[in-house]
Ligand SMILES: Nc1ncnc2c1ncn2[C@@H]1O[C@H](COP(=O)(O)OP(=O)(O)O)[C@@H](O)[C@H]1O
């Protein structure tokens with residue numbers, strides 16, 4: 001079985017009566033980096049917290065490497081490492097003690113060599129004897145990552161890993177994530193920064209209002225939904241789109257100085273060549289041109305917007 | 312079984328004790344010793360004997376119980392309240408560890424600390440007051456049973472509390488009065504008949520009575536009743552904790 005996490009028909013209604021997840025179906029493949037993308041309040045943290053055992057699940061099933069999170073919670077949880085969204089650490093313990101505590105808590109015998117490696121990977125080795133409260137916010141976040149990795153999990157959850165994180169830590173974190181993936185660790189991260197998903201993830205799932213709206217390979221999604229734009233700076237302004245070009249999706253902007261050609265990325269690139277040839281035939285000259293691809297951000301805004309307007 | 316997990320929680324909690332040695336060990340020992348000095352040596356020498364025991368010796372079991380209840384409750388409640396307060400509880404909740412193992416770690420550590428404290432205070436009291444212990448094994452048994460029972464109770468309070476005031480209100484408003492009125496400083500037989508009956512609703516009476524019996528062989532109620540009541544209270548606590556983990560009450564939403 002290649003699905004390391006299988007979530008089927010999962011819903012969650014909090015005691016307050018608020019329904020945070022509606023019939024979520026999500027299958028994560030072994031060894032992939034999966035980005036769960038959605039606006040604040042979409043239900044990302046709720047979903048992760050259920051899989052990890054922090055929030056009581058509602059109806060539905062969740063299997064982690066084939067183990068039911070309710071019936072077989074020990075087996076399920078021992079495979080998972082979690083770096084939660086909130087920065088919460090002990091204060092008076094040393095870095096070394098807290099990371100070893102995590103390893104023990106997850107049922108693993110002490111392994112100082114492994115813990116040393118984790119601390120070195122996270123540039124925490126020099127700080128191992130420091131009390132956690134003496135560390136900076138960024139260092140504390142590193143400690144939380146070290147704690148999550150202390151028991152050699154096969155699956156790592158990173159809930160909003162880069163929210164409020166400095167550039168250096170961000171870079172280190174992505175290096176770490178890539179390294180982990182090479183060792184076969186499955187990584188699931190949530191974010192509302194699209195670039196992150198675009199840059200890092202093999203697949204993206206979009207969640208909004210407690211529902212999974214779509215799950216797609218990052219590249220396929222970009223190709224399928226991404227739009228391209230070709231912008232031409234004209235040598236002389238046009239009053240209107242020439243009649244001979246009315247079959248194309250053209251718009252005039254900048255008082256007729258700029259011609260914008262929008263097309264779906266999945267369409268043939270030859271269309272661009274065709275356009276340029278036809279412009280030449282019409283005697284329209286241009287000084288400059290540039291293309292722009294819509295980012296996941298645009299796609300995401302579209303999706304969520306369409307959802308809201310019931311499209 | 313996740314024994315590594317139990318050990319991790321237990322050692323984490325004990326480390327907290329050693330780290331705060333002054334506050335967690337020295338301060339209860341010193342404050343209880345003050346009772347011995349005042350009631351045992353100073354005033355005690357002018358008091359009549361109770362049940363043929365000098366007043367100073369008579370109050371020792373009750374004073375140790377007083378300290379034992381307070382320390383067990385405050386330690387165990389603090390131990391589970393803090394991670395809830397700071398948010399680090401997420402790690403325990405996400406760990407492959409059963410409720411029983413979690414309780415074993417937290418309550419085991421709180422009870423261990425109480426027992427160590429109880430024995431320290433017992434040794435200290437011997438410096439001020441002359442007494443002997445008739446049934447040392449029974450004494451240790453009562454000490455351990457009470458420490459575990461009230462650490463369980465403290466664990467429940469720590470889960471229930473959603474603020475520091477609540478953490479302190481039960482020990483302060485209920486446990487301390489009950490201990491003072493529970494036959495620590497007097498024998499229940501010395502009370503008017505009506506109050507003797509009322510007192511029997513105070514669970515601490517059974518604890519103090521049983522504990523004192525292990526020292527001097529005298530008791531306000533039969534030792535079997537003391538033992539039975541302590542066990543009943545312990546089972547109630549175990550039942551409540553089972554319910555807490557079943558429903559996720561104040562731990563999981
Ligand atoms: N314990 C709770 N009780 C009631 N509602 C909650 C609770 N936790 C979260 N919610 C609500 O559930 C929704 C989803 O929250 P969350 O999963 O944290 O979203 P995200 O992580 O995507 O920002 C939010 O509207 C939030 O207010």
Ligand SMILES: [Mg+2]
Pocket residue numbers: 044045046085159160
């Ligand atoms: Mg969140």
